[in-house]
Structure formats: structure tokens, C-alpha cells
Amino acid sequence: MKKNILLIATGGTIASQKSEHGLAPLIQAKEILSYIPDVSGFCNPDAIQLCNIDSTNMEPCHWKNMVKAIRDNYDKYDGFVLAHGTDTMAYTAAALSYMIQKSRKPIVITGAQKSIDLEITDAKTNLLDSFCYAADENSQGVQIVFGGKVIAGTRAKKIRSKSYNAFDSIDFPFLAMIQDGRIMRYIPTVPFEEEVTFYEEMNDNIFLLKLIPGISPKGLRFLFEQYDAIIVESFGVGGIPASVADIFYGLHETYPDKIIIMATQVAHEGSDMTVYEVGNKIKKECKFLESYDMTLEAVIAKTMWMLGGKMLKKWELEQIFYKKINYDLIFDPHV
Numbered sequence: 001m002k003k004n005i006l007l008i009a010t011g012g013t014i015a016s017q018k019s020e021h022g023l024a025p026l027i028q029a030k031e032i033l034s035y036i037p038d039v040s041g042f043c044n045p046d047a048i049q050l051c052n053i054d055s056t057n058m059e060p061c062h063w064k065n066m067v068k069a070i071r072d073n074y075d076k077y078d079g080f081v082l083a084h085g086t087d088t089m090a091y092t093a094a095a096l097s098y099m100i101q102k103s104r105k106p107i108v109i110t111g112a113q114k115s116i117d118l119e120i121t122d123a124k125t126n127l128l129d130s131f132c133y134a135a136d137e138n139s140q141g142v143q144i145v146f147g148g149k150v151i152a153g154t155r156a157k158k159i160r161s162k163s164y165n166a167f168d169s170i171d172f173p174f175l176a177m178i179q180d181g182r183i184m185r186y187i188p189t190v191p192f193e194e195e196v197t198f199y200e201e202m203n204d205n206i207f208l209l210k211l212i213p214g215i216s217p218k219g220l221r222f223l224f225e226q227y228d229a230i231i232v233e234s235f236g237v238g239g240i241p242a243s244v245a246d247i248f249y250g251l252h253e254t255y256p257d258k259i260i261i262m263a264t265q266v267a268h269e270g271s272d273m274t275v276y277e278v279g280n281k282i283k284k285e286c287k288f289l290e291s292y293d294m295t296l297e298a299v300i301a302k303t304m305w306m307l308g309g310k311m312l313k314k315w316e317l318e319q320i321f322y323k324k325i326n327y328d329l330i331f332d333p334h335v
């Protein structure tokens with residue numbers, strides 16, 4: 001029997017047309033479907049419009065609306081395809097990986113580098129591939145389908161701003177590749193036994209501090225006062241420059257429960273603060289959590305999600321942060 005697949009359109013280049021001030025999302029969900037009539041050959045497609053925005057404007061409130069739309073339609077459809085801008089797609093894929101867990105019904109996020117109404121575009125192939133993946137018996141969970149690759153929702157990163165080949169899977173194999181409607185799986189599907197769980201609360205009161213050589217520690221106190229968690233994007237495997245470390249020690253005494261997470265600016269292989277003196281001591285004394293092999297997008301989304309529910313103690317948060325969800329972490333931190 002043919003599967004019922006719901007397209008949830010949110011905007012992005014895939015839906016964009018020229019406006020007075022540049023490309024802007026204008027094409028509506030049903031019209032997007034009309035560009036890919038072939039999907040009706042293998043599934044029953046349907047479409048709804050959630051918003052029509054450039055993904056630059058994507059916010060946690062939109063993720064909440066996506067979760068609600070999927071939850072409200074969960075019994076009616078067998079799979080979901082979200083059409084989304086590419087710029088923040090990796091964040092949305094990570095966010096939905098935490099907000100919708102153990103879904104037997106696949107949730108596929110896709111988009112394009114060129115609008116669907118252009119003669120030469122990647123939009124139709126990406127959409128066709130996404131419907132094909134969403135309608136396949138062995139698909140589940142949250143993933144991006146783009147440029148013929150299927151990437152776990154927590155592992156995607158936009159690595160090219162213009163080419164069709166815009167996304168990569170960081171430190172984790174592609175789940176599958178898709179070519180001419182054929183799916184080649186690299187990671188076998190182990191069907192979820194538990195029921196799907198939906199979470200709608202995200203705490204976006206977090207701050208990402210990118211370190212640069214010679215960074216001035218001015219303003220750190222303000223960040224500690226204002227934000228519930230601070231993610232520090234440092235160099236290499238992770239460390240804090242001496243000029244900043246003293247301030248951190250002082251602030252940790254005043255705010256011992258503040259969540260501080262070390263991530264790295266290096267694209268591959270992740271963090272390990274214990275290797276160098278510049279990271280080891282401060283990690284222990286200020287009780288830093290660290291990203292290890294999680295992507296920055298996953299760390300940000302996971303932090304928002306874990307702080308989104310009820311107030312938890314720091315040690316409970318630590319356990320949740322290192323819990324493996326949708327392939328986000330391979331390293332074993334031995335908490």
C-alpha cells in the first residue's frame with residue numbers, strides 16, 4: 001500500500017522568487033508539490049504551509065511549531081518531509097532530533113540551493129529523494145536528505161554556501177545515499193521499540209562565545225549573569241587562554257551551577273580538554289562539560305532541549321548531556 005507523506009513547507013531558497021530586494025520565499029506548499037508530480041507514483045503526498053521564511057529567521061518557536069504540526073498529524077501520515085532553507089537547516093535537524101525522539105515514522109528535512117521554479121535546480125531531485133526516503137519501509141527518526149546524501153539529524157553541517165553539495169556528515173558515516181530512486185543504506189536501521197516522544201520546550205537563553213587570539217575577558221561577568229548556559233567555542237581540543245581563565249575561576253565561585261560547555265572551532269574529531277594544561281585544570285575546577293565529537297549545532301540544540309524542561313540539578317544535566325541521541329555522540333565520557 002502507498003504511504004501517506006506530509007510535506008511541511010517553511011520557506012528557504014527552495015520556495016524563493018525574486019523580490020524587489022532580493023530572493024525571498026514566496027512559493028506555497030501546494031505549488032511546491034506541483035513541481036514533483038512523479039511522487040504520486042510511489043506515495044500519497046499532501047502539503048501544509050507552516051511559515052514562509054528565509055531560514056536566517058528560524059527561531060526555537062518555529063521548531064516548536066514543527067513539532068506541533070508533526071504531533072498533530074502523526075496518526076494520519078506515515079512520514080514527513082520538511083522543506084527548509086539551508087542556512088540553519090543543520091540547527092533545525094539537530095533541534096528536531098532532540099524534540100522528537102524514537103519516531104518510527106521518518107522525518108526528513110530538505111531544501112535547495114536553487115529555487116524550485118528555475119529550469120536548472122537541485123530542488124526537484126532533493127524533494128523527490130526526500131519523499132522516496134520518507135516512504136521507505138526502513139526509514140525512521142530525523143535526518144537531512146540533500147545532494148543524494150542522507151545525514152543523521154545531529155551530524156549535519158553546511159559546508160558550502162553555493163554548491164549543490166552543501167552538507168556533510170561530521171565524524172559519522174552517511175546513513176544512506178540515494179541515486180535514481182534507489183536507497184543504499186550504510187547504517188542499518190534498528191527499529192525503535194519504545195513509543196515516539198515529543199518535547200515542545202526549548203530554553204534559548206544560552207550564549208555561544210567564540211574565542212579569538214587576544215580575546216578580552218570584558219563582558220564575561222555579564223554573560224554569566226544573563227545566560228543559563230555558556231558554550232565556549234575554543235581552539236583545538238579545547239582550552240581557555242590564561243588571560244580569560246582567571247576570570248572564569250572567579251565567576252565559577254559566584255555561579256557554581258552555571259552550565260559551561262567547551263566546544264571546538266575545528267571541523268573534525270572534536271574536543272578533549274584533558275590533553276593540555278590549558279584545558280585540563282579548568283575543566284575539573286569549573287566543571288566544564290564538553291562537546292567531544294558532537295557538532296556545534298547538536299551541542300547548541302541539545303543544551304536548549306535539556307534546559308527546556310523542568311529545573312534539573314547540574315549532575316542530572318551532565319548525564320542527559322552525555323546521553324547518546326540520534327547518533328550525536330560516539331565518544332564515551334564515563335560520567
Ligand SMILES: NC(=O)C[C@H](N)C(=O)O
Pocket residue numbers: 011012013014053054055056084085086087088111112113114
Ligand atoms: N539555500 C537556502 O535555502 C538559503 C536561504 N538563505 C535560507 O536558508 O533560507
